[in-house]
Amino acid sequence: MSLKKEIQRRKTFGIISHPDAGKTTLTEKLLLFGGAIQEAGAVKSNKIKKGATSDFMEIERQRGISVATSVLAFEYKDIKINILDTPGHKDFAEDTFRTLTAVDSVIVVIDVAKGVEAQTEKLVEVCRMRKIPIIVFINKLDREGKDAFDLLDEIEQKLNLTVTPLSFPIGMGYDFKGIYNLWEKNVNLFSGTKRKQIEETIKIEDLQNPELDDLVGSKAAETLREELEIVTEVYPDFNREEYLKAELQPVFFGSALNNFGVRELLDCFIDIAPAPRPKESDTRVVRPDEQDFTGFVFKIHANMDPRHRDRLAFVKIVSGTFERNTPYLHVRHNKKLKFSSPNAFFAEKKEIVDISYAGDIVGLHDTGNFKIGDTLTEGEEMMYKGIPSFSPEHFKYINNADPMKSKQLEKGIDQLMDEGVAQLFILELNGRKVIGTVGALQFEVIQYRLEHEYGAKCSYEALNVHKACWVDPKDSKSEEFADFKRVKAKYLAKDKRGQLVFLADSAFTLQMTQQKYPNIHFHFVSEFESVS
Known part of the structure; x- marks a missing residue:
């Protein structure tokens, strides 16, 4: 496959939210759909039963919160997806801010009952400053929560976003029947005694079709028709160019814990999300499809495996290809370094990779050479900008x-x-x-x-x-x-x-x-x- 094709099929995004909005659970379900894991670990009310896949530090398992960004990669429909699951807790916001320098788009998770919370506002502000494309996922629809239109208004006002729903709930909480997917023009029904499984996805392009009444009941069908009429009148049509310029934000509804609405989110994401984007350095703008490799360190993690005192530098590849055992210039030290075992990630599981492309994240074993913000190149002297330390509080x-x-x-x-x-x-x-x-x-x-x-x-x-x-x-x-x-x-x-x-x-x-x-x-x- 050509370099350009390899880069085009990569999507690197971060998941951000206030603590407890269900971010780590959503990450797990995306991995489940990607076939990367067989069973999800349930993260419940700070008591870790079977620790979530992306929370691998001992202290995270004890507290039930994510304290460090973890990197997870999987393939879905021939698209290579890199997820950066970030800490939601405000005390670890700096790690999240730095991670946002390494993503090409983000998914913001919002709790249907709590709406937009303080930490979400701060993180979205950073995304807006950096013009990062955003998809919003409103989570926990199987619980009682705010009205869908009230939530959409709140997102527009508090986060200063221009939203357009691409799916819409049929009922909520106890009355939750399913979702109408405006992107694919179909209905997903929520069923089962524990309501944990999706019974079926039924194509309904014409909302006046009486089959809709049979599926969800005539009262719910009528309400849905009225609500979707308001949606088409009030909200703009989805436009990919506007989304990529961070001027329009699509919204999906679902329940990550119950696997509901997650596939719809993922299918739309791989259609619309950006491939790796150009990045500004101190000398010029670097494009991902350039032949020469460049990348920067956005995170360093010591002791990922406490049995081996290993320290990994996480490098986002901005352009070209990164190859194993090839010498690259460490610009700050002005010396060449070779890496015999660069890693690709799946939470704490690591695999050695021979070649990685722009958009990928690689982990390099570090003996103390790297600091956050360091740049690696094939020889060009330049530094990537904008990975600051913030004033502590x-x-x-x-x-x-x-x-x-x-x-x-x-x-x-x-x-x-x-x-x-x-x-x-x-x-x-x-x-x-x-x-x-x-x-x-x-x-x-x-x-x-x-x-x-x-x-x-x-x-x-x-x-x-x-x-x-x-x-x-x-x-x-x-x-x-x-x-x-x-x-x-x-x-x-x-x-x-x-x-x-x-x-x-x-x-x-x-x-x-x-x-x-x-x-x-x-x-x-x-x-x-x-x-x-």
């Missing part, structure tokens, strides 16, 4: 709780920070280490992983910091900058890349500092060259 001193294990603690902190789990700041004044995280739960994850994966114990100490700001002086040799460093010495630290950071103890301090030193810029994102 929680800060604590980290202390060694077991002096005999200092080396293990050093190594553990070093590797977990490279993963982007949190950020490390070293105070200029006394060399003390400060951990900054986006969410408070991250501290627990770090403590747990240091003990279980590195055999090191740490304790935390409270620290009053309002914001970490990256310092960017107009003139690093100016008297103003020298005065700033002298006056604010006890608030200054270096991050892992050696960039100067100002740890402001309050919003007022930050405001006064900005006024006093007008020629120094304070950034809330580390990659200010490309963001400012």
